[in-house]
Amino acid sequence: MTTQQPKKCITSIGGQALIEGILMRGPKRIEVAVRTPDGSIDSEELKYVPLWDRYKILRLPILRGVSSFIDSLMMSSKALNMSTEKSGMAEIEAEESESKFDQWLDKHLGDKLGGVVMAIGAVLGVLLALLLFFMVPTILFNLISNAAGPSVSGWRSPFEGVLRLLIFILYMGLIGYQSDVKRMFQYHGAEHKTIFCYEAGLPLTVENVKKQGRFHPRCGTSFMVLMIIIGVFVGIFIPFSNPFLRTFVKLLCIPIVMGLGYELIRYCGRHENRLTHFIAAPGLWMQRLTVKEPDDSMMEVAIAAMEKVIPENGEDRIKA
Template sequence: FAFVMAAVLFVAIPTGAAKLFHFITEDPVFLNLMEGALRLLIFVGYIGVISMMKDIQRVFQYHGAEHKTIACFEAGEALTVENVKKHTRLHKRCGTSFLLIVMLVSIFVFAFLGWPDLWLRILSRVILLPVVAGISYEIIKLSANSDNCVLGWAIKPGLWLQYMTTREPDDDMIEVAIESAKAVLPEDKIPAGTANYIQDIS
């Protein structure tokens, strides 16, 4: 169901709606760029709408706790609430950033595919999605370990979007994020001095 809804929202609707721009020009590159812009607007609008829901705001707080905990770990500091709180809730390798980069990369990849029938346009978008995702992944991966200014600007939109998809967490949320990180890290990778927040409830 989620896959179908995503295909309708982010492929079918913008691809079909782009024909409304035919009155301006028949240039396929322009029409494809408008399709990409519509897709991007739908995506950001969707994030904006769900971010107003109380339950989603709480999810976004946990999202912020996750980012701050990872940042603390990558800084080599002990995972404690006090240490984690000092770090930023924005992260270069965020999944939300990845989705936005996918949207932006798809605008440029699809711009030069011409303007065939609607069903063929939708099919081409679906088929080329792994290519777009692969390019986006490499951008995220390279930017995470590079100070290159071009790559830095390439991921800026994703970092800006995280102001919507993350919130400053409560202390108990940070405790959950720390215990979650410890659960997936090898014991020899957990920084010395990391706190234990699991309570004995027996």
């Protein structure tokens, strides 16, 4: 008598770590599961219609990468708000940050305060990202080029790419020491391990999830690393050395870089060979910083979200 082996598959289901919770996105449903202050799991469907369901042209190669990234940002914002409220983090932050100045702002600005703060934070965040990831590498290489002469001009794009990657690694490494971020990275691990468990054809239990690996080729961290690497090759064809002009052209190239990165991640998620191992290697290494080993309670949350998005007709299964 032979024992039937679990049927393995590759799934299109993906996820994201939240504050004390996890988002799982299936072909028909998006679920947000959060561990509440009383220890229970609150699971709720997130209503969102993807861009490529609204505009069919966005399903085309390259364009689908851009639309998928925008969808991820929109869903992430909604899901994070949900998890912040359900986990009780919003109340904690309000109590800790309340001051006489906050009370004055709340009195005079009222409901507009949240929007003003978010707008200012978003603008400052974008400006800081442009400065660190685009302008600083260009300015530093210009200083080196002025000192060494035109013989080093061919190294501009590799230098800028490596420096951007180092800044990214340093940033991820530093924020990982914060307790809240570390827990989010652990939920990231629970998300990956749960998807691996489902793809292995095993029942979704904590014991089965615990046995799985935590580094997945279709991870957002891998996507970011691939974008930086692809940006090196794109940057070779940008002739400008002026920091502002070069940054402007790089921003125009972001949709192309994003689209190419998405196609490579998609290919790596559907195939397993030497080429995909080579492409995925930098991103998998980087996940050592952003994907941590979860505890049992986190895996329970991931399972709760996963079970709600698995379709009965198997339309999530991808043919390699």
